[in-house]
Amino acid sequence: MSDARDPQVEPKDDEVRSEEEQNEPAQSGAQLQPHTNNPTIKPPARETGDDASDEEKPPPLPPRPTGLGSHRRISNVAAPGISSPQSSVRPRLQATATTALSRTDIQTQSFQDGSRETYAASRPTSPPPRSWGGWGSIRRLKIQDGDESASIRSFAPTLGTGADVESLLGGFVGPEQTFGSNTLGGQLQETGLQQIDASQDEEVLHDFDQEFDEISAVDDEDTDEEKLLAQWKSKRKHFLILSSAGKPIYNRHGEDSLISNYIGIVQTIISFYEGARDQLRGFTAGVARFVIMSQGPLYLVAISKLGESASQLRVQLEALYMQILSTLTLPNLTHMFSNRPSTDLRRPLQGTEPLLSALADSFTRGSVPTLLSALECLKIRKSHREVVNNTLLQKRCESLLYGLVVAGGRLVSVVRPRRHSLHPSDLQLIFNMLFEAEGVKAGGGENWIPLCLPGFNKNGYLYMYVSFIDGQKPENAEESKKSSRYDEVAVLLISANKESFYDLQSMRDAVVEELENNGSMALIKAAIQKGRFAATDIVPGTVLRHFIYKSRANVQFTMPSYEPYFTTLLARRKLLSLYHNLHATVHARNAHLKVHHCISRDSTSLSWVTPLFELYCVAGPNASRNALAQSANKVVQWTRREEERIFIIGGAVF
Numbered sequence: 001m002s003d004a005r006d007p008q009v010e011p012k013d014d015e016v017r018s019e020e021e022q023n024e025p026a027q028s029g030a031q032l033q034p035h036t037n038n039p040t041i042k043p044p045a046r047e048t049g050d051d052a053s054d055e056e057k058p059p060p061l062p063p064r065p066t067g068l069g070s071h072r073r074i075s076n077v078a079a080p081g082i083s084s085p086q087s088s089v090r091p092r093l094q095a096t097a098t099t100a101l102s103r104t105d106i107q108t109q110s111f112q113d114g115s116r117e118t119y120a121a122s123r124p125t126s127p128p129p130r131s132w133g134g135w136g137s138i139r140r141l142k143i144q145d146g147d148e149s150a151s152i153r154s155f156a157p158t159l160g161t162g163a164d165v166e167s168l169l170g171g172f173v174g175p176e177q178t179f180g181s182n183t184l185g186g187q188l189q190e191t192g193l194q195q196i197d198a199s200q201d202e203e204v205l206h207d208f209d210q211e212f213d214e215i216s217a218v219d220d221e222d223t224d225e226e227k228l229l230a231q232w233k234s235k236r237k238h239f240l241i242l243s244s245a246g247k248p249i250y251n252r253h254g255e256d257s258l259i260s261n262y263i264g265i266v267q268t269i270i271s272f273y274e275g276a277r278d279q280l281r282g283f284t285a286g287v288a289r290f291v292i293m294s295q296g297p298l299y300l301v302a303i304s305k306l307g308e309s310a311s312q313l314r315v316q317l318e319a320l321y322m323q324i325l326s327t328l329t330l331p332n333l334t335h336m337f338s339n340r341p342s343t344d345l346r347r348p349l350q351g352t353e354p355l356l357s358a359l360a361d362s363f364t365r366g367s368v369p370t371l372l373s374a375l376e377c378l379k380i381r382k383s384h385r386e387v388v389n390n391t392l393l394q395k396r397c398e399s400l401l402y403g404l405v406v407a408g409g410r411l412v413s414v415v416r417p418r419r420h421s422l423h424p425s426d427l428q429l430i431f432n433m434l435f436e437a438e439g440v441k442a443g444g445g446e447n448w449i450p451l452c453l454p455g456f457n458k459n460g461y462l463y464m465y466v467s468f469i470d471g472q473k474p475e476n477a478e479e480s481k482k483s484s485r486y487d488e489v490a491v492l493l494i495s496a497n498k499e500s501f502y503d504l505q506s507m508r509d510a511v512v513e514e515l516e517n518n519g520s521m522a523l524i525k526a527a528i529q530k531g532r533f534a535a536t537d538i539v540p541g542t543v544l545r546h547f548i549y550k551s552r553a554n555v556q557f558t559m560p561s562y563e564p565y566f567t568t569l570l571a572r573r574k575l576l577s578l579y580h581n582l583h584a585t586v587h588a589r590n591a592h593l594k595v596h597h598c599i600s601r602d603s604t605s606l607s608w609v610t611p612l613f614e615l616y617c618v619a620g621p622n623a624s625r626n627a628l629a630q631s632a633n634k635v636v637q638w639t640r641r642e643e644e645r646i647f648i649i650g651g652a653v654f
Contacts, residue, residue: 205306205577208570211236212361215254228258237364238303239320239356242267245342249298250353252360266301270294282310293317297337298324298345306364307577309584312371316363319370319425322454323359326429327352330458358436365569366576369431371583372550372614374557375424378410380527382644388413388520389652395510396654399500401462403507404492407528409435412489415652423455424555430464434490440466448501465493465504469512469521487528489521532561538638542631543623545603546575549639550614551647558639558646574602575618582607582616597625606632613639 215231232254241250246267248256256263270292273280282291291302291313300321302313325333328348336343362370369375392403392415402422405412409431416422433449434440440447447466452458469489491511493504515521535544538560545565550557566572578598585596586607598605604623608615617632639646 205236205570205573208236208573211364215258217255225258228254232258236305237360238301239317239360239363240266240299240301240303241320241324242299242301243337243341243343243345244297244299247342247344249345249349250356252357266292267299270299282313289313291317293321295321296334297341298333306573306580308580309588311587312580312584315373316370319359319363319428320356322425323352323356323429323432324349325454325458326452329452329460330454355433359432362432362436366573366579368548368557368559368576368579369424369428371576371579372548372557373424374550374555375427376410376558377556377646377648378407378412378524378527379533379558379642379646380412380523384520384523385413385648387518388515388524389415391511391514391518391520393652393654395507395514397500397503397507399495399497399503400493400507401496402492402494403511404494405524406431406434406490406492407524408487408489411648412524413652414648415654418653420456423453426453426455429453430492434466434492435488445470446505450498461498463495463498463500465495465501465508467491467505467508467512489524489528532559534563535560539631539634542634543619543627544631544635545618545620547615547617547632547635548579549635551639551643552612552614554647554649556647578603578605578618579616586614597628604628608632 215228235253237252239250239252240248240263242248242263246264248260248263251259251263270280279294280292282289284290288303288305289308289310291304291310293300293314298321300317302317304313328336332348336345336348388405392405392413396403396415400415401417401420403413403415405414411427414422429451433451440449445468447464449464449466450461451464452461456462467490469491491508493507495504512521515524535542535547546560546562548557548559562572562575566575578600582596582598582605585591585598586593586609594609596607598607600621602621604619604621604625606615606617606619606628608617613636615632615636617628617635619628619631643649
């Protein structure tokens with residue numbers, strides 16, 4: 001007996017639908033049947049007869065996309081002759097999305113102010129070779145920051161935190177190339193490249209030797225005020241310090257009467273923004289950059305045409321403010337202006353103008369310690385440094401807080417309390433006082449100086465005993481001036497007790513006598529006379545002309561001699577301007593590059609920043625990127641081997 005029900009209409013092979021599609025109302029006249037769990041699909045009943053027409057057949061569905069993961073597929077139903085697709089794996093995309101055809105079609109250019117610009121490459125690109133597959137395991141290594149056993153091999157693949165560096169590691173190292181010599185080179189292949197127009201720097205630095213010439217007084221006879229004002233405007237860098245009431249406190253070039261109008265304009269602009277409750281931090285006019293810093297009742301202004309960034313100028317203004325605090329302390333400064341806002345601060349600061357001017361001139365010439373916020377140490381053997389440390393500890397008196405041995409502006413040894421450390425900015429103030437201003441050395445062999453170290457405690461004074469150890473007597477005045485800055489050894493003993501002069505003096509005598517007996521003093525003087533090492537001493541035949549290596553953990557740096565390429569004042573200023581540009585690019589707030597390659601008409605330079613170190617290199621204009629990368633890697637390897645000689649690690653504590 002046949003079933004009276006209509007036969008079930010089964011879908012055709014090309015009409016297999018998902019559950020979502022079956023639940024939707026049919027657009028055609030045919031009615032969809034519910035989904036069955038039977039894995040066997042019966043062939044559809046074929047209609048025969050004249051009443052069957054093509055119009056009753058539903059149109060075939062378009063082909064389903066195979067890469068969509070948002071739609072569920074029927075895994076238990078398969079049409080004959082059609083294999084069901086496997087679960088698709090989303091292809092591994094490169095770091096960030098882009099509208100270019102491929103990631104290598106884009107070049108990124110970083111500017112000094114931190115801004116970046118992307119543009120299409122003009123040359124055809126090729127996919128990375130098959131040797132890239134071997135880097136996957138290296139990039140999964142996990143190295144803790146600050147590990148002393150870590151090397152350049154372990155940190156190099158993890159340098160790039162942004163997509164620009166990470167995506168450029170592949171395609172540079174071939175199957176026969178070694179990792180150590182091309183670690184940095186792989187990142188240089190397509191890192192943001194910057195080209196500098198050297199003609200602008202030459203125009204700004206024209207007659208730079210006259211930058212430090214003093215401007216004549218206005219009240220002198222036969223003086224033309226217009227010429228003096230033109231001479232003042234020709235200076236590449238100015239530092240102005242004034243009170244919130246508009247009274248001038250300090251300016252590096254010219255007298256107050258000559259530039260009083262300009263000081264009034266600066267005070268008016270600052271007051272206008274403060275009245276609108278919008279603090280003015282800086283602006284740019286032409287090639288001059290203005291940076292303004294407000295510190296309580298003081299306004300500090302820097303005006304520079306040397307291409308420095310706003311953050312770098314702000315660090316310099318901070319150092320000038322610290323120099324003022326080292327003389328007055330913060331409570332005294334606040335008390336003066338709270339009682340009388342129109343206080344003239346020039347009288348309390350009388351006698352400190354040479355210190356401020358020496359500090360400002362060091363910024364104009366280019367100060368590596370200020371740029372890196374780090375100190376340089378004298379390169380001696382670790383065993384020799386330990387002998388000096390033990391001598392200071394053995395001869396230590398009860399009132400000693402800090403003990404230092406300094407040679408030519410470079411630190412030789414330091415002893416300190418176990419839970420106290422000297423701030424680099426405080427040591428820079430001390431070195432500026434001893435080796436830049438030369439006022440302390442002119443006073444004789446011994447000095448007793450009350451000073452405030454703002455990094456240690458800005459609310460009180462410490463007392464420093466300074467004694468210079470005479471070396472070889474120079475033959476003329478010019479050699480004497482040079483010797484007083486670079487060839488002198490000084491013993492610095494700091495105490496919180498203002499009555500401890502004689503105790504520190506006795507300790508100094510005992511320390512110097514012991515250093516003479518054990519031969520340490522002769523070794524220190526020999527290291528000073530030897531001078532800094534040359535770049536070719538580290539990497540024979542290197543293309544590097546100069547470099548700066550900063551150890552982040554130790555807050556110290558090392559660099560080779562300026563000779564033979566940077567012997568003049570102008571050449572050193574150009575070199576420091578290049579270092580300022582590299583530093584500003586990699587440390588910009590919105591920058592993601594950790595490796596930066598720069599090309600100019602006169603030089604090829606490189607900056608490399610990792611969690612352990614910062615490296616800035618300068619080579620000739622014809623140096624290739626491969627040679628620059630190989631030399632940079634060798635410099636890093638050398639500093640890792642010699643770090644206990646070129647850096648003070650820990651120091652002596654009591």
